Amino acid sequence: MTENPYRTIKLTLIMHNSSIRRIRGLYLHYLYSIKRNPARVIEMFVWPAFEIMLFGFLAASGKNMPTEAAVISVTILTGIVYWNCTARVIQEAVAQFTDDFVSKNIQGILVAPISIGELLIGITAASLTKIAISLTVLGGVLVLIYPSFFSSLGAHALLWVFQLELVGVAFSYVALSVVFLFGERVSFSGWIISTVLQIFSLVFYERSALPGLLHTVSYAVPSSYIFESIRAYQYGSPLVTNSHTIALALSFAYMMIGFGLVTISYNWARKIGTIIKS
Amino acid sequence: MIELININKSFGGKRILSNVSLSVRGGEIVGIAGPVGAGKSTLLHILTGLLEPDSGTITLLGLPLQSSRQIIAKEMNYASSSQRLGGYASVAENLTTYADLYGVPHFRPIITNLWKLCKMPDVLMSKKIYKLSSGENSFVNFTKAILNNPRLLFLDEITAHMDPLLSQRVLTVIKKRNRKTNTTIIISQNTEEVRRTCTRMIILYHGKIVYDGKPIQNNKINTYYA
Numbered sequence: 473m474t475e476n477p478y479r480t481i482k483l484t485l486i487m488h489n490s491s492i493r494r495i496r497g498l499y500l501h502y503l504y505s506i507k508r509n510p511a512r513v514i515e516m517f518v519w520p521a522f523e524i525m526l527f528g529f530l531a532a533s534g535k536n537m538p539t540e541a542a543v544i545s546v547t548i549l550t551g552i553v554y555w556n557c558t559a560r561v562i563q564e565a566v567a568q569f570t571d572d573f574v575s576k577n578i579q580g581i582l583v584a585p586i587s588i589g590e591l592l593i594g595i596t597a598a599s600l601t602k603i604a605i606s607l608t609v610l611g612g613v614l615v616l617i618y619p620s621f622f623s624s625l626g627a628h629a630l631l632w633v634f635q636l637e638l639v640g641v642a643f644s645y646v647a648l649s650v651v652f653l654f655g656e657r658v659s660f661s662g663w664i665i666s667t668v669l670q671i672f673s674l675v676f677y678e679r680s681a682l683p684g685l686l687h688t689v690s691y692a693v694p695s696s697y698i699f700e701s702i703r704a705y706q707y708g709s710p711l712v713t714n715s716h717t718i719a720l721a722l723s724f725a726y727m728m729i730g731f732g733l734v735t736i737s738y739n740w741a742r743k744i745g746t747i748i749k750s
Numbered sequence: 751m752i753e754l755i756n757i758n759k760s761f762g763g764k765r766i767l768s769n770v771s772l773s774v775r776g777g778e779i780v781g782i783a784g785p786v787g788a789g790k791s792t793l794l795h796i797l798t799g800l801l802e803p804d805s806g807t808i809t810l811l812g813l814p815l816q817s818s819r820q821i822i823a824k825e826m827n828y829a830s831s832s833q834r835l836g837g838y839a840s841v842a843e844n845l846t847t848y849a850d851l852y853g854v855p856h857f858r859p860i861i862t863n864l865w866k867l868c869k870m871p872d873v874l875m876s877k878k879i880y881k882l883s884s885g886e887n888s889f890v891n892f893t894k895a896i897l898n899n900p901r902l903l904f905l906d907e908i909t910a911h912m913d914p915l916l917s918q919r920v921l922t923v924i925k926k927r928n929r930k931t932n933t934t935i936i937i938s939q940n941t942e943e944v945r946r947t948c949t950r951m952i953i954l955y956h957g958k959i960v961y962d963g964k965p966i967q968n969n970k971i972n973t974y975y976a
Contacts, residue, residue, distance in 0.1 A: 490853045497850025504839035504847070508878070575834040580894065583798045584851040585823035742802040745761060748795045 494586050498594025499601075501581070505568045506602055512567065516606050520556055521613050527552050528617035549621070550702060551675040553614065557633050558673070558695055559666040560606060561640025564599040566647045566662030573656040578747055588735050595648070596641050603637065625702075628711060632702055635716060638723040639695045643669055645730025652737040655746045674699045694722035751776045751902065751933045752797065757806035759792055759957075766792045767803070768957040774950075776901075776931040779924060781944030781965065784954035785975055790937045791830075793954065794904050797935065798828045810902060822902075824852065829895035830906035831888040837880040841890050844879060845897065852898035864893055868919040884911035892920055896927070903927070903934040909943065921947045941968050 506512045531549040534542030572578040581591070614621055622629055643665055650661040672686065673695035682690055690696045697715040705711055741747050752774035759767040767789045774780055782790045795801040796808065799819045808815040810822045835844040849857040865872070874886060882890060888911050895903060903924075909917040924934055925947060938944050944951055945965040953961035953974045960974045 493850050493853050497847045500843070500850065501836055501839075501847040504836050504843050507838055509838040571837070575837055576830070576832060577835050579798075579800055579828070579830065579833055580835065580848070580891075581851070582800060583823060583826070583828045584848070585820045585853075586851060587820060739802075742800065745795075745801055747800050748791070 491587075491590060494584070494590050495594050495597070498581070498586065498591060499597045502568045502595055502598030503601060505571055505598075515567070516560070516564065516602060517609055520560070520606065520610055523552060524549075524610050524613050525617060528614055528621075531621070532618045546706070547703065548676060549618065550706060551699070553610070553621075554632060554636055554699070554702060555670060555673070555675045556610065557603065557607065557636035558640040558643070559670070560603050561599050561637055562644045562647055562666045562669075563662040564602055565595050565641075565644035566651060566659065568598065569595060569648055569651055570656050570659040573651065582747060588738055589731070592645060592648070592731065592734060596644070599644065600637060600641070603640075607633065624706065628705060631716070632698055635698050635719055635723070636695060638720070639669075639673075639698070639726075642694070642723050642726035642730050645727065645734050649730065649733035649737040652734060652741045653744075653746060655749065669693065669695065672696060678703075692722070694719040694726065697722075751778075751811060752935075753807075753809040754797075755807045757793070757796060757803045757808070759789075759796065759801070759803050766957050767796070770806070770954075770957070770959055772952070772959070772962075774933055774935070776933055777928055778950055779928050779934045779936065779948045780950045780952060781948035782935065782937045782952050782954060783939075783941050783944055783971060788954040789957040790954050791906055792957075794828070794906055794935065794937055797902075798826070798904055799823070800828075824898065825900055826902040826904070827852075827895040827898055827900040828904040828906075829888075829891040829908055831884070831891065831908055831910040832906075833891055834887060835879050835890065835894065838878060840876050840878055841882070842875040844890070845894060848894050849897055854898050857897050860897060860899065861893060864896065864923060867923055868916060870916075885913055885916060888912055889916060889920065896923075899927075899932075901932050903932065905934065905936045907937055907939065909938065909940070917943070941971055 506516065527545070527549045531545045534545045537545065572581060611622070625632075644662070647661045647665045650658050672682070672690040672693040674682075674690060679687060679690055679696065679700065697719040701712050701715045752772065754770060754772040757767055757770040758765070770789075770793065782793065784790050792801065796803050797810070799815055799822075811825055813822055815822060836847070839847075845857065845861065849855075854860075868889065870889060874882075874890075877886075879887070879890070888908055892905070892908050895905065905924075909920055912920065921943065924936070928934055936944065936948065945967065948965050951961065951963065951965040952959055953971060955975055961971075
């Protein structure tokens with residue numbers, strides 16, 4: 473019997489529609505998790521804003537410092553601003569997912585007809601939305617304190633933000649796989665992973681500053697290429713396209729690995745009972 | 751509707767379920783009773799796919815759960831009294847997100863009808879989940895569980911925190927639903943409730959089915975715990 477192509481197309485569209493709907497449901501669920509939640513609002517907006525203010529004032533007072541000290545203060549500020557793009561994505565994804573383990577709502581979500589891919593897209597979209605709002609607020613604070621910060625970086629600022637968020641998404645999947653395995657007990661995994669990643673990301677120093685094995689490992693970390701490129705650009709060199717291509721390729725590779733890890737740990741969690749013991 | 755064959759499950763070397771086999775037809779309301787640690791919740795979690803058995807096969811709606819989970823999940827739902835939906839969102843916001851997860855476009859009439867039957871006030875809709883009392887929370891979980899009008903409904907101690915009146919209304923809704931060939935499995939410590947609501951009773955003891963038949967009185971149940 474020959475299959476009606478129009479019926480196949482219609483069925484495919486219905487499937488896509490319902491998948492988009494499920495992703496929307498997950499997206500809204502994770503977006504609501506910060507709504508009216510003072511602890512999370514402080515974590516996302518207030519602390520980073522204070523940090524930016526502190527180092528923004530330091531950088532702004534650079535004109536009264538010796539040249540080297542001024543350069544260091546701007547490097548620190550740049551590092552803090554951009555590192556937020558990666559670290560916040562990881563920490564936010566873990567925080568909202570762990571909340572579901574604490575409330576046992578994870579059971580309701582996983583009983584629903586969602587796939588792991590849809591779950592990850594929902595979590596990612598919600599964390600990226602929150603980070604976009606957070607970064608806009610932080611950017612506003614920075615413009616008030618240190619107006620020349622963004623003008624010195626130009627349109628590339630957006631490219632770096634995008635790439636660093638992508639790194640954050642990739643490593644948030646690794647962190648989520650840990651939460652699947654151990655439940656709310658590892659709510660700190662977002663902090664641990666982002667802190668370890670920061671060491672290899674060359675946020676504040678050159679690659680040569682890392683000794684031996686750490687130096688070698690840093691080549692496998694996508695954000696290291698981005699921070700090297702940001703610093704080089706700030707110091708007057710042209711944008712190194714190669715570095716960004718490598719960072720992009722590595723980020724996608726880690727995203728795939730992260731997706732695989734989440735799938736494996738979800739299946740393992742169903743065996744050992746992490747989901748039901750939460 | 752539900753077919754379990756030789757289900758086994760252990761945690762850390764301790765056997766929780768031992769060769770559990772079960773067959774449930776459409777329209778049945780099955781109450782699972784048993785002492786604490788008998789394996790009731792474990793069995794329900796296995797049926798929902800939240801937990802994978804060590805061995806055995808599960809067929810729901812004629813499909814193997816292992817390979818057709820997403821298809822079966824559309825026709826199934828689960829609620830537990832110990833679960834809380836998204837804490838800082840309102841009841842309405844939570845139910846909207848779950849309607850999206852189940853692909854139910856017109857869920858308002860389902861909720862309105864249920865809430866009217868159970869005489870629940872509309873103001874509850876705008877209340878945040880973390881502000882709900884335990885009874886209200888259980889009722890919201892129950893509402894979530896019937897959003898998609900599931901053919902398979904799994905309820906874990908859902909009336910545990912409800913007042914007797916609300917509990918009675920919820921059980922009436924369950925009975926009415928099942929006239930339409932839906933299947934419900936209820937876990938409850940309240941054996942009187944199981945006796946009044948269920949068409950069949952299963953008693954689990956040390957991970958084994960020790961009774962499977964018509965609902966029986968409390969004093970008779972105790973004889974199976976020995």
